[in-house]
Amino acid sequence: MAHFLREKIATKLCKHVPSLLTDGQQWSELSAVLPWCLKFMPTEMQRRRSPNDNGFKESHLLLDYSCLKHLCQPYGIQVSHIQDWAKTAAGQLAGDELFADVRAKDHRLEFAMKTSRVLKDCLHEIISNDNYGFHSKFHQYLRDRDGKLYKQKKNQTVVLEYSSPNIAKPFHAGHLRSTIMGNIIGNLFEQLGHTIIRINYLGNWGTQFGLLGAGYEKYGKKEEMDKDPLKYLLQLYIEMNKKAELDETVLESGRQFAARMEQGEEKALSLWKLFLDKSLEEYTKIYERLGIKFDVYDGEANQVQAAQKVVEELKEKGLLQYKDGLGYVDLIDEKGKSAQANIIRKDGTTLYLTRDIAAAVNRYNKYEFDRLLYFVEAGQDFHFKKLFLVLQKLGYEWATGPHGNFHIRFGRIRGMSTRKGNIVLLRELLDTARETMLENMHNTETTKQCSNEQETAEVLGKSGLIIQDIKQRRILDYEFSWTRMLSNKGNTGVALQYVHARLANIEKNCDIDLDINCDVGSLLESSAVNLILHLAQKVTNVAVGELHVKGEPDINKAKARLLMFHCTRLVLASSLRTLGIQPLDEF
Numbered sequence: 001m002a003h004f005l006r007e008k009i010a011t012k013l014c015k016h017v018p019s020l021l022t023d024g025q026q027w028s029e030l031s032a033v034l035p036w037c038l039k040f041m042p043t044e045m046q047r048r049r050s051p052n053d054n055g056f057k058e059s060h061l062l063l064d065y066s067c068l069k070h071l072c073q074p075y076g077i078q079v080s081h082i083q084d085w086a087k088t089a090a091g092q093l094a095g096d097e098l099f100a101d102v103r104a105k106d107h108r109l110e111f112a113m114k115t116s117r118v119l120k121d122c123l124h125e126i127i128s129n130d131n132y133g134f135h136s137k138f139h140q141y142l143r144d145r146d147g148k149l150y151k152q153k154k155n156q157t158v159v160l161e162y163s164s165p166n167i168a169k170p171f172h173a174g175h176l177r178s179t180i181m182g183n184i185i186g187n188l189f190e191q192l193g194h195t196i197i198r199i200n201y202l203g204n205w206g207t208q209f210g211l212l213g214a215g216y217e218k219y220g221k222k223e224e225m226d227k228d229p230l231k232y233l234l235q236l237y238i239e240m241n242k243k244a245e246l247d248e249t250v251l252e253s254g255r256q257f258a259a260r261m262e263q264g265e266e267k268a269l270s271l272w273k274l275f276l277d278k279s280l281e282e283y284t285k286i287y288e289r290l291g292i293k294f295d296v297y298d299g300e301a302n303q304v305q306a307a308q309k310v311v312e313e314l315k316e317k318g319l320l321q322y323k324d325g326l327g328y329v330d331l332i333d334e335k336g337k338s339a340q341a342n343i344i345r346k347d348g349t350t351l352y353l354t355r356d357i358a359a360a361v362n363r364y365n366k367y368e369f370d371r372l373l374y375f376v377e378a379g380q381d382f383h384f385k386k387l388f389l390v391l392q393k394l395g396y397e398w399a400t401g402p403h404g405n406f407h408i409r410f411g412r413i414r415g416m417s418t419r420k421g422n423i424v425l426l427r428e429l430l431d432t433a434r435e436t437m438l439e440n441m442h443n444t445e446t447t448k449q450c451s452n453e454q455e456t457a458e459v460l461g462k463s464g465l466i467i468q469d470i471k472q473r474r475i476l477d478y479e480f481s482w483t484r485m486l487s488n489k490g491n492t493g494v495a496l497q498y499v500h501a502r503l504a505n506i507e508k509n510c511d512i513d514l515d516i517n518c519d520v521g522s523l524l525e526s527s528a529v530n531l532i533l534h535l536a537q538k539v540t541n542v543a544v545g546e547l548h549v550k551g552e553p554d555i556n557k558a559k560a561r562l563l564m565f566h567c568t569r570l571v572l573a574s575s576l577r578t579l580g581i582q583p584l585d586e587f
Contacts, residue, residue, distance in 0.1 A: 003035070004125055005118070009061060009111055010034035012093060020068070020077060020085050037067040038111075063109040119532045120520050126567040127516050153370060156194045159363050160186050162375035163292070166203035167279035167299075168212055168237065170230040170425045171286045177410050180469050180580065182375040183292050185408075187578045197367055198294045201359065204276055205300035206352060208237070210258025211251070213271050215240035229278035255347070262304055262349050272301075282427075289430055290462065291580055298359065306358035307350040311343060319393055320344075331389045341386040356387050357394075364398055371406065372398075378409040378475060411477035413469075433461025436486055437494070441587065448501075448586050456587045461486070463493030463581050470579065496576065497584045499540050503569035504585040507562065510549040514566055518559040532564060540568055 014031040038061050068082050086104040093102045093111075098121075101112040162182020165175050186196045215236050224232040244251040260268040280297070287293070311327065314320040319329050325346025331339040343354050363372060374384060384407035391399035438457035441450075450456045464485040471491065472478040488494040507514070523529070531543040549565065552558035573583040 004122065005061065005113065006035035006038040008098065008121065009038055009063075009113075012096060012098060013089060018085070018088060020072060020082070033071060034063075037071070038063055061111045061113070063111075065107045065109075115529055116521060119523055119529065122532050123520055123563060123567050126570055127563070154193070156189075156370035157197065157367055158186075158189050158194050158371045158373065159197045159199060159367055159369040160189075160373050160375070161199045161201045162186075163287075163294075164201045164203060164376070165279075165283060166208070168209065168230065168233040168275040169279075170234055171283055171427065172425055176426060176465070177377070177413065177469060178375045179290065179292060180466055181408065181410060181474070182373075183290075183580045184470070184578065185373070185375075187580065191578065197296065197363075197369070199296045199298050199363075200294040202276075202279075202297065202299035204272075204279075205258075205261070205304065205355065207254055207258045209272060209275070210256070210261065211240050211244065211254030212237050212275065213261070213268060214250075214253040214257040216271060217257075225278075230282050233275065233278075259347055259349055276301075286426055286430075289458070291582065300352065300355045300359075303355040303358040303362070304350065306362055307354040310354055310358050310361070311350065313394060314343060314390075317394065329390055329393065331386060331393070333385060333389065339382075339386060339389075341390050353383065353386060353390075356383075357390055360387070360391060360399075361396070364396070369398070373406050373408055375408045375410070377412055379412075381407060381409055408474075410474045411472075413480050414477050415479045415481075429465070430458075430461060433465060433486065434458045436482075437461045437464075440486065440488075448505075450587055456584060459582050459584055460494055460497055460587065463497050463576075465493070466579055466581055467491070467493035467496065493581065496572070497581075497587065499544075500569060500572050500576065500583045501586050502544055503540070503565050503572070506544065506549055506565050507569070508585075510558070510562060512549060512555075512558055512562055514562055515559045516563065518563055519556055520560045520563065522554070522557040522560050523564060528561070528564060531568060540572075 010031065013034060014028075040061055063086075065079065065082050065086065069077075069079055072082065083104070086109045089109060090102045090104040093099055096102075098113055098117055099111055100114045101110075103110045160182050163175055163179040165171050182198070186198050190196050212233065216233075219236065219239075221232070240250065240254070244254065257268055261272055276299075311320065314327075314329060320327050320343060321330060322328075326342060327344035329341045329343060331341055333339055341353060342351055344350055360372060363369065376384070388399050388406065434454070434457045437460040438453060441453065441457060441460075464487075468481070468485045484492065486492075486494060488498055523532070525543075525547060527543040527546045531540060544565070547561050547564075549558050549561050552561065576583045
């Protein structure tokens with residue numbers, strides 16, 4: 001709703017107020033940025049303003065002159081000119097039907113919007129727009145890392161790499177944050193009209209798989225492999241790492257197996273392919289449960305030959321140096337610190353960084369993307385800094401630009417374990433969440449009879465998991481909590497689903513037909529005003545409890561309330577889907 005109100009005010013300013021600039025084209029470009037400059041007035045400032053004729057506080061926004069000064073700086077506009085323009089704007093808009101009051105005061109232009117008009121416009125905007133909140137003019141502009149506004153290109157091609165588990169290992173809950181964040185950002189970009197390429201870049205090459213392959217050749221048990229492939233391969237991998245710590249020859253056998261893979265030996269590749277196929281079977285089941293889809297499944301193995309071409313290109317450009325047989329590139333980061341990017345081992349095999357460079361180049365050649373985003377935990381930050389520094393040294397302009405580093409960092413999840421205290425795999429976590437929610441449903445008196453309890457419990461568990469994660473500050477580690485995740489109180493996934501189901505129940509059982517043209521002027525209750533202005537979960541529960549539709553003797557008021565709850569449900573459902581959550585109509 002905030003974006004919508006800002007755009008409404010900006011439109012009024014541009015349409016009814018004389019231009020700040022003499023050049024009409026320049027003013028048109030500048031006015032498109034005005035919504036960014038409008039801010040909601042702090043609560044203490046609102047308290048000093050008089051209430052409108054309905055007895056409620058208006059929606060208060062302000063336009064700070066300093067923001068206008070910054071925007072007008074290239075055109076030589078002085079502050080005194082901006083002040084005069086603001087006074088004119090206040091006079092021109094004072095009698096407008098949208099505003100209760102407009103004032104030019106101190107260093108800002110203040111707007112107090114009429115509550116009744118805001119409610120009507122907000123509900124109309126929601127009900128008349130299938131994609132409410134998206135494809136808006138407001139989203140034409142973004143801020144770079146320095147806070148400066150720039151106009152973004154329409155219909156961008158955005159490549160997202162996320163999830164990216166290592167084959168031959170169960171899908172660990174540690175991959176969860178990458179999977180959730182990448183999926184949500186992909187949904188947002190799609191809803192803004194951009195073309196999205198979702199890539200799952202599997203860790204499926206290198207010494208760790210060489211060590212696993214060497215271990216399976218020597219100790220492998222087919223019957224254990226057939227019973228639970230990934231669990232068995234994880235145990236074998238752990239055992240081989242323990243042996244390698246005590247015996248250098250074990251580690252060397254892993255390097256030799258990796259070299260056989262890179263040289264294309266059929267026996268080694270056949271075993272590697274078995275590991276890959278078994279892993280993908282398990283991952284596909286997990287992604288189906290999470291509702292996650294990818295356009296491309298890629299992996300390090302697909303970049304082996306291309307990585308050798310990267311090595312040759314670095315040699316040709318005089319960037320590759322050698323020390324004790326190891327090929328590397330000298331780098332200087334943005335802080336002037338030197339770093340070394342290792343590219344190729346003395347046995348001729350490439351490294352993870354080399355294959356990442358090759359993958360990035362191949363993606364640009366194939367998709368000509370406008371953005372390439374990697375969703376990987378913060379511990380890999382130095383890796384991605386080296387990745388883009390090498391790409392820049394190679395002369396790839398797309399590796400720079402207003403977006404800076406393309407690595408979307410995030411903290412780790414701490415304390416993620418089963419209720420018995422064991423380290424949890426994502427499959428087990430989802431199972432536990434579903435069974436716990438099913439138990440809670442059976443023990444709650446208000447639970448309604450569902451057509452499919454198992455499916456409903458699955459969705460509730462997943463909702464709790466996703467909401468608990470995205471509530472945290474992205475860059476920080478956080479403590480996993482079963483209690484918070486599965487709670488039906490506060491801002492949790494279960495609570496949000498309860499609100500949606502409650503709204504759906506009102507529409508289903510109110511015995512009134514939805515009338516999108518009804519008069520909403522009767523929505524004078526404070527809980528109705530707060531709900532429409534905020535559309536937040538807490539005020540939704542308050543409004544639902546206070547404002548009855550079924551049994552309301554005033555049919556016009558009942559219709560207005562039904563429209564309000566319908567619009568609220570539409571916004572909530574759209575938000576849940578963006579987060580990768582299926583809205584529930586009952587539970």
